[in-house]
Amino acid sequence: MYTHSKQIRIGGIPAANAKAALILIHGRGGSAEDMMSLAQNLNAQDMAFYAPQATNYSWYPYSFMAPVKDNQPALDSAINLIDETVKQAIADGFTAEQIYFAGFSQGACLTLEYITRNAKQYGGAVAFTGGLIGEQINMNNYKGSFKNTPVLITTSDPDPHVPLTRVDASVAILKRMNADINLKVYQGKAHSISQVELALANQYIFNK
Template structure:
């Protein structure tokens, strides 16, 4: 029997942890979220090239900071992380959650992983929300693997205009790429915001998820 309710998976940024991000869920106060299960996993620790090989929580390697549109990419590490995210989603669906009520959200490196995870998941999900993220793969290597179902998962992309860690231009390059492959994407620039997540962004995320929960019930 299908479990009514929704599932939100939150993927943190480089060097952060899942538990440190748990307060985010307290901002989602609408009654629609009373039946939401949240998951805040922590990335495994690994040496990170952009930080001189220091070991820290990281979903995949980042060769350089700031991240630009043309930065080199660690696709093997990325795909390994994507498989772990997919295993979490599969488990949730097996427990009875409707895929349309599953949302993947992530900040920075977690946002890049969110994008790859949603595009490579074979089913249509409720949505993917990318905050201060980038396209962490070369489009050619991945386009063939995207199913028609995956292309129906909507993407919300939010980025601060004065981000000096993941450049605004790197974020801006995402939506046109999604448009060329036919993925619905809403891009929201946040003037004056650096490399961080604001309450304004999270309030908008709440209404964005809420609108999609209602349409899938």
């Protein structure tokens, strides 16, 4: 079972000149470069970009709703790499309130899992088609308060990889932890990121 080497692509504007940091988490089969390209569609012109790269282009081997043990040690390694990415942004001078997240599919699941395990006031987060990870949601993993951090979750009904029931359950947990949630469900949308979703992200999260 693979674990992830520390590969973090840097882009956007230099941290010393940036007003915020954007952590970009790619999906299964995707890449850090894909997410760097995606960020060009966001109102993030004043941000430094940090995009961790999964070894073998996949963060964990099975569905995000498989038993957690089946996705180990890759899953823990993935979460640790995201934590390393956050720490790098903090070392570059950003506060948690200046850190934003955006992830797609597997990366959206990791985005939600990471921020909910480490709830505090962030700049904002976008999960393009994702939910909290595990066969059952383990509430023992989640603590803290988002202090009204804006979080946008988009998905389709049905989606071939992410059941709407899990998205709804994840939304309920984040709301209880004081996240300012916007959920948008599209009927029969392809498993991809649409221009409409990018516009929503700019409206709700990157509207500084």
